Amino acid sequence: MTIDNDETKGVAQPYVIIANRRTGGTYLAHCLSNHPQVFCDRGESVHHMALWRKYIPPRKTLHVLTHQEGYHASGFRMVYTQAFHKRIWTHLPQMKPKVIWLTRENILRQGVSVAVNSLVRKGKLTYYPVHTFKERPAPRYDIPPDHIIKQCIRLTRDDRWAAKRFIDAQMDYLPVTYEDLVGKDGTTQPCVLDSTMQRICDYLGVYRHALCCDLKRVHGHPLSAMLRNWKEVKRAIAKTEFAHYLLEEENWAQDEKGRWVKRHD
Numbered sequence: 207m208t209i210d211n212d213e214t215k216g217v218a219q220p221y222v223i224i225a226n227r228r229t230g231g232t233y234l235a236h237c238l239s240n241h242p243q244v245f246c247d248r249g250e251s252v253h254h255m256a257l258w259r260k261y262i263p264p265r266k267t268l269h270v271l272t273h274q275e276g277y278h279a280s281g282f283r284m285v286y287t288q289a290f291h292k293r294i295w296t297h298l299p300q301m302k303p304k305v306i307w308l309t310r311e312n313i314l315r316q317g318v319s320v321a322v323n324s325l326v327r328k329g330k331l332t333y334y335p336v337h338t339f340k341e342r343p344a345p346r347y348d349i350p351p352d353h354i355i356k357q358c359i360r361l362t363r364d365d366r367w368a369a370k371r372f373i374d375a376q377m378d379y380l381p382v383t384y385e386d387l388v389g390k391d392g393t394t395q396p397c398v399l400d401s402t403m404q405r406i407c408d409y410l411g412v413y414r415h416a417l418c419c420d421l422k423r424v425h426g427h428p429l430s431a432m433l434r435n436w437k438e439v440k441r442a443i444a445k446t447e448f449a450h451y452l453l454e455e456e457n458w459a460q461d462e463k464g465r466w467v468k469r470h471d
Contacts, residue, residue, distance in 0.1 A: 218245065219411050220272035220301060221281035224289045225308035226364055228319040230384040234308065235283040237398050237417035244412055245274040247282035252294070265297045272303055279410040286364055290371060304409060305372065305379035309365050312385070314443065314451035317358035318429055321349050324357070348435045351442035358448050380409045391468040396420070427466040428458035 223238075223246075225231030231249070238246040252267070274280040281303065288294060310316040325331040331347060372379050386402045388395045398406070398417040407414045430436040443449055457469045 218272070218274060218277045218280035220303040221279055221306065221410055222272070222289070222298070222303050223281065223283040223306045223308060224368070224379075225283060225285055226310065226316075226361060226368070227285055228316050228323070228384075229308040229310045230387045231283045231285065231308050233419065233421050234306070234382075234387060234398070234417075236419035236421055238406075240419060241407075241412060241415050241417060243278040243415075244410065245277040245280040247271050249283035249285070249288070252282065252284055252288050264293045268294070268297055268301060272301060278412045286368055290368070295371070299375040299377055302378075305377050306406065306409070307368070307372065307379045307381050308384065309381070310361075310384040312451055312454065313358050313361055314354075314448050314455075315429065316361055316384075317354050317448075318349065318432070320357045320361065321354045322347060325349070325353070345432070346434050347432060349433055349439065351435075351439045354439060355442065355446055355448070358446075380405065382406070428455050430455060430458075431466060 223231055223234060225234075235246050235248040238244045239248070252271075271282040272280050284294070289298065322331065325347075382402060382405070387398050389399055396418050397403070403417045404414055406417070429439070433439055440452060440455075443452055458466055459469050461467050
């Protein structure tokens with residue numbers, strides 16, 4: 207008779223990162239994967255699940271991703287359309303994972319980012335990488351104001367809907383915003399802010415360790431430097447419920463090296 211006394215088996219705390227679009231989900235997943243006690247899949251396994259459906263049921267895929275051996279916490283990242291898909295949501299609450307719920311405080315900047323990505327995917331804009339390891343010059347776009355407003359409305363609605371799903375399913379979740387990860391300036395950071403790192407590590411039951419990665423932000427600058435039609439967009443946003451976000455766009459300036467930084471009054 208053999209006795210299996212390997213303490214690394216079956217001890218991982220299951221968790222998932224559930225993120226709205228453009229809220230730092232990939233960045234956080236990279237950072238968590240660099241923690242010695244944490245396994246984190248960036249979400250490609252779930253993203254490509256459509257290719258596997260005939261061979262691997264969703265429940266088995268979720269089980270594998272949240273039960274990696276040799277870690278204290280095991281999980282992966284999903285966006286709303288993945289997490290709340292009926293084939294996933296049927297099983298996910300039953301697994302009772304801890305949930306890191308990612309949203310974004312500045313809905314306007316989130317809406318612009320989503321609008322750019324959607325137009326790139328449709329072939330209407332030149333491709334720029336969503337994530338990069340190098341600092342890049344600010345790309346310039348012309349984005350129809352109504353497209354940005356539409357995205358902002360949808361993102362706000364999706365966050366409210368997600369909150370209801372978590373509450374109805376009685377899921378344990380830790381709310382984290384994009385700004386909690388990188389700071390109010392929203393500029394490139396090599397590591398998650400210490401205060402947020404401590405919250406996340408404590409929540410997952412792992413020791414506190416810097417959450418760092420080499421990803422850079424492509425759009426770390428004011429919207430006026432990103433949108434060629436900023437004056438048109440600004441006029442349109444001023445007439446909506448998102449007008450108060452325009453105040454933050456007035457607080458940018460360039461330093462002596464030409465880099466955009468936030469002014470603090």
